[in-house]
Amino acid sequence: MSMISRRNFLGTATALASASMVSGRVQAASIPEAPTTDKVTSQPPLYPTSGREYRPVVTLNGWSLPWRMNGDWKEFHLVAEPVVREFAPGMKAHLWGYNGQTPGPTIEAVEGDKVRIFVTNKLPEYTTVHWHGMILPCGMDGVGGLTQPHINPGKTFVYEFELKHSGTFMYHPHADEMVQMAMGMMGMFVVHPKDPRFRPVDRDFVFVMSSYDMDPGTYVPKVTEMTNFNMWSWNARVFPGIDPLPVRLGDRVRVRIGNLTMTNHPIHLHGHSFSVSGTDGGWVSENAQWPETTIDVPVGSIRAFEVLADNPGDWAFHCHKSHHTMNAMGHDLRTLIGVSKKDIAKAVKRLAPDSMAMGSTGMAMGEMEMPLPDNTLPMMTGSGQFGPIEMGGMFTVVKIREGMARDDYSDPGPYKFPQGTVAYEIETPATAPSRQDGRPDGGHRMPMKGMKG
Numbered sequence: 001m002s003m004i005s006r007r008n009f010l011g012t013a014t015a016l017a018s019a020s021m022v023s024g025r026v027q028a029a030s031i032p033e034a035p036t037t038d039k040v041t042s043q044p045p046l047y048p049t050s051g052r053e054y055r056p057v058v059t060l061n062g063w064s065l066p067w068r069m070n071g072d073w074k075e076f077h078l079v080a081e082p083v084v085r086e087f088a089p090g091m092k093a094h095l096w097g098y099n100g101q102t103p104g105p106t107i108e109a110v111e112g113d114k115v116r117i118f119v120t121n122k123l124p125e126y127t128t129v130h131w132h133g134m135i136l137p138c139g140m141d142g143v144g145g146l147t148q149p150h151i152n153p154g155k156t157f158v159y160e161f162e163l164k165h166s167g168t169f170m171y172h173p174h175a176d177e178m179v180q181m182a183m184g185m186m187g188m189f190v191v192h193p194k195d196p197r198f199r200p201v202d203r204d205f206v207f208v209m210s211s212y213d214m215d216p217g218t219y220v221p222k223v224t225e226m227t228n229f230n231m232w233s234w235n236a237r238v239f240p241g242i243d244p245l246p247v248r249l250g251d252r253v254r255v256r257i258g259n260l261t262m263t264n265h266p267i268h269l270h271g272h273s274f275s276v277s278g279t280d281g282g283w284v285s286e287n288a289q290w291p292e293t294t295i296d297v298p299v300g301s302i303r304a305f306e307v308l309a310d311n312p313g314d315w316a317f318h319c320h321k322s323h324h325t326m327n328a329m330g331h332d333l334r335t336l337i338g339v340s341k342k343d344i345a346k347a348v349k350r351l352a353p354d355s356m357a358m359g360s361t362g363m364a365m366g367e368m369e370m371p372l373p374d375n376t377l378p379m380m381t382g383s384g385q386f387g388p389i390e391m392g393g394m395f396t397v398v399k400i401r402e403g404m405a406r407d408d409y410s411d412p413g414p415y416k417f418p419q420g421t422v423a424y425e426i427e428t429p430a431t432a433p434s435r436q437d438g439r440p441d442g443g444h445r446m447p448m449k450g451m452k453g
């Protein structure tokens with residue numbers, strides 16, 4: 001991964017010299033480098049070059065954290081720090097994250113690994129890291145004040161534990177949580193099974209959901225917001241900034257989804273039935289898995305599903321709460337369907353020439369988008385090969401294609417629909433369709449008492 005720049009590099013020679021020291025107490029001189037990246041697109045999977053074999057995940061619009069072996073410890077270095085994240089072209093947010101990004105890089109390791117994770121705090125306030133879902137010694141659980149002293153600005157702490165079970169987990173602070181999570185402090189932690197024959201998949205995607213409340217034209221989220229968020233993100237990206245999930249036809253695909261927003265998200269995949277195969281509590285045994293097309297991911301939880309990608313096409317993949325597939329907007333608009341605003345619109349136009357009366361016939365805006373202040377996104381946007389998609393927030397596309405290479409994650413472009421397979425328009429018949437009793441209102445009358453038939 002050449003895009004990762006190096007810093008805090010202290011030399012592998014020093015690191016290797018201390019390799020025999022596995023007592024659990026490390027010296028400052030042996031802190032591993034902390035790779036960083038500012039790329040906002042999904043980075044290629046990070047194949048292991050040392051330690052146990054596994055098939056790596058692909059982090060949606062993110063990356064995995066490189067590590068080094070030190071004796072039989074796998075060493076990682078997280079740096080908590082302010083970052084700038086682009087939600088989608090046209091909108092950037094000043095957030096907090098790890099190693100140059102929010103969410104922080106995905107940490108990948110293998111069941112049975114001993115991990116040593118260095119955490120350096122470059123935030124203006126103290127922090128900790130909690131390893132959500134992990135079975136570990138209490139003193140490594142990262143709850144500031146309860147299980148450890150806080151990591152003050154400028155300080156580095158070390159977490160050491162053995163990975164007792166495989167699955168999907170998260171990391172986030174347990175210190176000034178409301179602020180730090182609202183600012184984007186989070187990441188995913190994937191523990192691969194020791195036995196590579198356990199539920200192998202061809203493609204394994206992972207992301208965490210986060211939400212922000214940012215007024216148009218501002219750069220910092222309102223951290224005290226409890227419910228009224230307006231940016232609903234997957235890995236701190238919103239449609240049309242979320243990468244597609246490219247999949248080869250016939251691949252077995254796993255998607256792991258964490259939720260660190262303040263509400264639940266029913267995540268829906270079109271064109272397939274999938275099996276719910278895991279949570280942050282572990283794997284769902286095969287005979288207990290159930291079929292779904294929508295999986296609700298509760299707050300502070302993870303859901304993983306597996307699907308056989310046997311249906312080629314461009315399949316919408318999104319949160320089913322329709323307000324979560326929109327970007328920054330006012331939610332306090334009245335419903336105006338059926339209300340004529342002709343006169344009022346004329347009056348308002350004299351005062352505000354850029355204004356647009358909306359809602360009388362629904363709110364589809366098609367190609368027409370209103371002028372926006374700096375640093376915000378249209379409420380509904382994006383376009384496909386047939387026209388406007390009118391989405392935002394938690395929406396992307398699973399692109400299933402025949403003939404893709406096994407590990408090709410490049411965007412295959414829009415789906416080429418076989419001729420005659422797309423819904424089509426016909427000339428409407430000249431006469432009105434016949435109704436049940438021939439009446440134009442469809443015959444919906446209240447039956448009169450005492451009358452027959």
Ligand SMILES: [Cu+2]
Pocket residue numbers: 232264265266319320321324394
């Ligand atoms: Cu949602």
